[in-house]
Amino acid sequence: MAMKRIGLFVCHCGRNIAGTVDVERVVKEISKREDVAFATHYIFMCSQPGQQLIEDSIKKYNLDGVVVANCSPTLHERTMRNAAARAGLNPYRVEIANIREWAAWPHEDNPEAATRVAIRIVNATIEKLKANASLHPLEVPVKKRALVVGGGVAGMQAALDLADAGIETVVVEKEPSLGGNMIRLSETFPTLDCPQCILTPKMNDVGGHPNIKLYTYSEVEEVDGYLGNFKVKIKRKSPFIDWNKCTGCGECAKVCPTTLPSDFDLKMATRKATHIPFEQAVPFKYTITYNGVPPCNAACPLHLNAQGYVAAAKAGRFDRSIDVVWERLPFAGIAGRICTHPCESACSRGAIDKPVGIREVKRFVADWAVKNDRKYILHVKGEKEKSVAIIGAGAAGLIAAHDLREMGYKVTVYDKLPVIGGMLAVGIPPYRLPQEVIDYEVQPLIDASVEFVLNYEVNEKNFEEIRKKYDAVILAIGTHKERHLGIPGEEKAMHALELLKKANLGEDVDLKGKKVVVIGGGNSAVDAARTALRFGGDVTIAYRRTRNEMPAIPEEIVDAEEEGVKFKFLVSPAEILDGKIKLEKMKLGEKDASGRRKPIPTGEYEMMDADVVVLAVGELPDASWAEKLGINVERNRIKVNEFMQTSLQNVFAAGDAVTGAWDWVHAAAYGRWAAKNVAHYLEGEEMEKVQIEMSSNLRGYKELAYPAKRHETKKLGMEERRTTFKEFNLGYTEEDVVDEAKRCLGCGGCAKCGLCVEVCESKAIDLHMQDWYVEEEVGAIIVATGFEVMPPEAFPELGGKYPDVLNALQFERLLAPAGPTEGIPRRPSDGKIPKAIAFVHCVGSRDPQNGVPYCSRICCMYTIKQAMLVKHARPDIAVYDFYIDIRSNGKGYEEFYHRAKEEYGVNFIRGKVSKVYKVGDRYRVQGVDTLTGRIVEVDVDMVVLATAAKGSSSVKELAKKLRIPYDEWGWLKETHLKLKPLETPVGGVFIAGAAQFVKDITDSVSQGSGAAAKAMALLSKPELEKEPLLARVDPEICAGCGRCKDQCAYGAISIDPVRHVAVVNEALCEGCGACSANCPTTAIQVVNFKKGQIIRAVDVLAEVF
Amino acid sequence: MGKKVMFYPGCTLKGVAKNLEDSTVESARVLGYDLVELPGWTCCGAVYGLAQDSVKFTIANVRNLIKAQNFGKEIGDNRLLAVCSMCYNNLKRAHIDVMKNRDKLKTLDLFMDEEANYEGNINVMHYLQFLKNDVGMDKVAEMVKKPLKGLKVAPYYGCLLLRPDEVAIDDREDPHILEELFEILGAEVVDYPLKNECCGSYHTVDKKEIVGERTYKLVSVAKGMGADVIATSCPLCFFNLDKRQEIAKQKHSEFEHMPIVYFTQLMAIAFGLTSQDVLHFDKHYISPEEVLQKWL
Amino acid sequence: MTENEMLKKFIRDGFEKGVKEAVMARSETKDSYTYALITKKEDVDKLTPIAPVMQWNGADILRRITKLKKSERKLLAILRPCESRTYKELVKFNQINPENIIVLTYDCPGTVHARNYKYEPTESEKLIEEMKSGKISNKVRESCRVCEYPTPIKGVGDIGLGIVNTTEPVFFSLSDKGKEFLAGMGISEGERDDSSWVKLHRDNREKWLKEERITGGRKGLEEFLSSCLNCHNCKDMCPICFCKECFFEDHSVFDYESNKFYNWADDKDGIRLPTDKSLFHVGRLIHMGTSCIGCGLCQQACPMDIPLYRLFGIVGNDLQKVFNYKPGVNDDIPPVMDFREDELHEFEGLFGGEE
């Protein structure tokens, strides 16, 4: 019921209010109200006597509501409510009228206005108060456990304090080890303690504390729940090593061939893909860095682990390398010779100089295996009853046969040729791919009882028979029919396939001294030309576009040219005559669908001598017989669905017969998919859609790209090349292959070559390990995620792109005794010890235009410290310190500065540097001395930039999960900068250390302890009181539209599926009112902020003066 | 006939910088564009007024923009190309200034009652931006006939292409657009740290010695980095770096001369346009002929 | 066969093939057409699926059927295009459960104002004839003449019936559900070009948006609404106004002591009473403006013939543009349910942006 006996207490707040607002008049005006029983004013309502006045008056005048007109409710609402409670009045019958911030201060120069505004505010507050309900705090149970996010010094301190107080604490750290930024530092100001010495005991304590559960290499994935009852889902990133088994022996790192820039050393050093970040790491367990599928593996239609076999080859472990190839492909020698290597086209190294010779590495290890008598063995995984016929022993057919046999099916391969290999055998000339290689690599299939039926042509007569005999059939019949041009005299020409087939089957074709013109620009044109050359011809390739548009492999074109094949571009055959060919001249037009420029006929002709014309204008599948049997054929190609299945149920197809003439690797890839789906089909499982393409946006570690040219392979002597069909490419030598492999930029991180698995005695390494998740229930959360510093690259004018211009954290690593240079600063560019170093303060800090507006607080001190340490390590190094102001506001800090100046001989120059540039081998620092008013230039060998600090880059994501606010620089926002620096607006979530704002170690540790104390206070109670000012739903009015649900930042609202109305989870609700503002019918409202109350208050406030 | 695009040459190109004008127009022609001179253009004013209450520096430029507006409708294109850095800077700033500050535009309209009002849709572009964004560097690469292989070029932007921020054609501290162009032309690019430093500008009129000192520093650093030529786009930078070497040499006997060229001249040469009608080497104080002999 | 007969055959076939168990479509009454729900094949003759008037928004009916629990039978609902968009919009607001419902919609010739129909009935066949000849009938309501989407849209509803620019009406699917349904019926999907019919409306709409805009600020609005009786009919007919109890029905909110009224009258040289009349319309605009699908039923419902669609339709159109939201057309989240950190910067600051 509306209140009738309200009391008003106007506070003077010293002169803050009474100096402007006429408090007596306020009291007098309000006293006129019928519903006000008592009104008074007092100098400090928040003082003991002030509170007593309220208590006494409540009792004396039997007040049923109280308005205190004073300052912001964030300051004294609780004080006043407690006073009322002591007097027996429900505390929620007390409201604050903020006449200080709203009336007195803004109208300081106009006391009349201030007084009238104050009266109005009080009136409005009374209107609001009148309908207030008496409320009682909610009680929420508490989970007596805590979570600390961040394993830096602040987080560790918080965790240890909590754990020591008997509270079970979960620590989540995203890096593999505890330590944070502090463990990277060389020494600490102003005491020059070594952080390794003072921090490692703490790290070990955290690692071994019975009350601490440590999750490193982990991230908070999801946070649910509320104050006292949080549910946290934690992602444990896969280290690919079972840490329960890892002994930290380091054998894996010794053999790991993959070197990456060290993230712990901020790229100042390198490390192996499997690593422990630093010697004192806790836990002392190895972690394998895997970034994902590298571009080479992704680009390979068969998804061979290219980075893997290259990595093993780099280590000289060719046995391992061939094993990596064999994991996905038994035909290493074939692939190593004739693959069109999409892997190399995708190789990140290509953007720097030339791609790594991936194919030749594979070729080398394949040959190595032959020489060293290591054979591929096809292991049949459990014999199955069902049988499959494969028509065609080419690229697609062979791999399908292999895969299906491996799965246990009985496989028979039919081919009309007398040899195994299809186009590999008869379409690719022997000087590129000798038949012995094919036979050698097919032998394991034969050994595993794959049956080959050669000289057997499948056609409309016998196909049905085969189809009945086997459970499934794969058509991999390739493209053995010749395309025709339809020009006069075409019958006089020879087809490329015919020529190649003869060469392959050892027949002789006499072309000695004859002029041979090969028409076409694809691989078969080049093959035919080089074959004709070997038969003694004088060969010219005539192509209708230019060299740039030739679809043949570029290396092969070069090889052909070396051997003496001539080229004629922009001509198209018009007629073949005896001994001559008539060619039409072409010109290039716009680009066509394939991205190549189209040839356009010019109408001009020329004649060319040609004893023999070889047409290499494309091949087609010969699928006419299949069409007759009811298999869908389109544009001469066998039509399949997305599972490689033809229109006949148990008939699948793959390879060139499906795609049109393409290359070995694509034929093989489709063949593999056909085999996979045949197996699914035979087992009655759901088939998988063919997915050949895969993308990878990894681009490797550019800093690893030391200058190294791509190695060329050894070739046969030119005379033999021109006249014989001996294999002309001899591959890499053993030294070359290792050097070539070293050019790899390691895009994927760990290459999964498996060398480490071999040496791990405790069998801890599992390269297939996946990320996993754990759930923890906690009552409080402390966020201590720390800070980052801006990279030097952000400041090109200060030379940030030069290797010897570092940021301070990178320089710390160079100063660290256990760092990459053992504490002696050396230039990253050449390893020389510098003669002079310049330090630049305030890089990006105090610079709202180009960086951040604030002072980064620690830079002055650490720069002075670094300057001192340089002098300490090498007194002969000159140090120039360019500063604007030295801010040394800590215990012992100013004294520290003076020591640097007086004892160590550091040169301090007051003025900001504007430019740093390279002059010869050194760096010219262009600065100013604002004190003498002179421009100062100095040449140094290294520059250290004290770049601005920002919040940890991942903190925004975390803050969103925790629903706590942050600013644009990534600092978490505290509830009150002065009085609640550790609290956040979300109950039970605290912040500590540099996550709030950059701070030094002293302050971080203090805050860690402070936040722990806050959490302890919270967790010490069995149950928590919660403010009852929460949203409530009137189910009679609620239409269940869900607008409120989508607005709730706390996830407190759900829609009851049965009653179809919104429901509020009181434990989660924070009473912010966003739901209420968005409800069209006001069905959801915050208690004591109901629509009538607000409207009444607004009515008063909006009245005209 | 190529596609027509409006071109604002500016006064300097008509006289002492004929080498810039002709190499620009001819190189564009190779790329399939016809740079049509804006009819009736007037002086850009060379420097832009910095006083808040000054409108006089804006008038001439807005007049030019209005002319472009009219002519642009005729040829159906709203791009106005400038190649002289000063012209680009002034036209662009005037455009931005009046678009931000409509009151100023209204005041200007009062000064120019004989003309249509400026509607604000002229796209003022520097020739380099045009090459990069509209023509495409691919297209430029396609037209290279004589790659400048072995020529070491120090790209020099000066001030007006990069500052103030609102008119910058690239990152003001570490621009790369010239570098990209020269690499495509086949030249070897020198990482020239002073590429965005001032040449001394208009002080060349009354304080030659200062400009001589600037030239000394800019040229000798480029020389020290192994450059054969410095390439620029601004006729004033060109004059200062070229002609004022005389003073630099007088003051510093160890100073070594270096030829200065316009980036468009290098483009023309790479495109195979080596006629003196295009290159006008007679306009250079230090002749680049010897250095460029290989490609001429 | 007329389109209506064709649809009836479609319904009958549907019952026979067992692809559905109930149908909701319009049925003729004495002076108008209302929605009917049938569950038996024999009742099909009672239906006139394409009716010349639209008394009620069919999506609003579906809301009543499915709000508490999903439809227990397979229901085919034949809706006008505007109703199908309402349907989609109400699904987003949790007001309709689309499970088990198949919505069929068609190229719409528009509808006659319910009152006009009562005194001068028109057959839908006539309207369809005019549509086929490429003319918007002058009899149809204002909102129909300026309809933005007078034909079925992919993704809105399940089945479309194409009438314009085709010799025989064609069925086509708008969703996977519809595709399956048509396949179950054994009907092969057809195609037709509706662009000229749509363009005709869009051109009208462009003109209308410019010409019928209410001007003159608050005063203009007061004048526009001056004959309003505060009957709230517009709200009752609005399908987007799905609240159980309207904020403005709670009169206690606007109850004041007499002195309050006198003080206001003193201050403002007299006040209009009741005080919440324009507030009601403005309040409603705020609540439904972003979701107004343009059925125009507010205008038809007004006993005082206030062209209310010019208020709700035009303001709604502008509002939807601000948020780049098209109600009922695609799966975008309604702006009132979507929180974006980065939007509407032009309205920031005391006076809305810097310039």
Next chain:
Amino acid sequence: MKYTITKDPHEDERVQKIIEISGQNIFSCYQCGRCSSGCPMAEFMDVLPNQVFMFLQEGDVDTLLNAKTPWICAACFTCTVRCPVGLDLAAVMEAIRELQLRKNYDYVDPYKVEDREELPPIAMVSNFRKFTP
């Protein structure tokens, strides 16, 4: 060297005039010195750019009116773009010059310019625009 402050520099009319012409709040300078260290002309100046601001903040306009610095600034904007607080120093230099030029003062005499034949027109136009009324 001594300078006596006789009046609150914030109240000084000429300082206010400079603020008005340049549109820059000269009091936001915090003396980092980046303008001076980056200035290509600084070595030829008698008062460094950062000192210009300190003089202004102390209300000493006379020194600036007699200084060479404003006439040596080439308006290259290096300082302007690098200034951490976003001051347009070139505009301030211009404002100081304007104080003089608006009194119909010629800093250069066009008739005395040497090698007029060779100079690019933009050099002369810009020079005269900056240095003559």
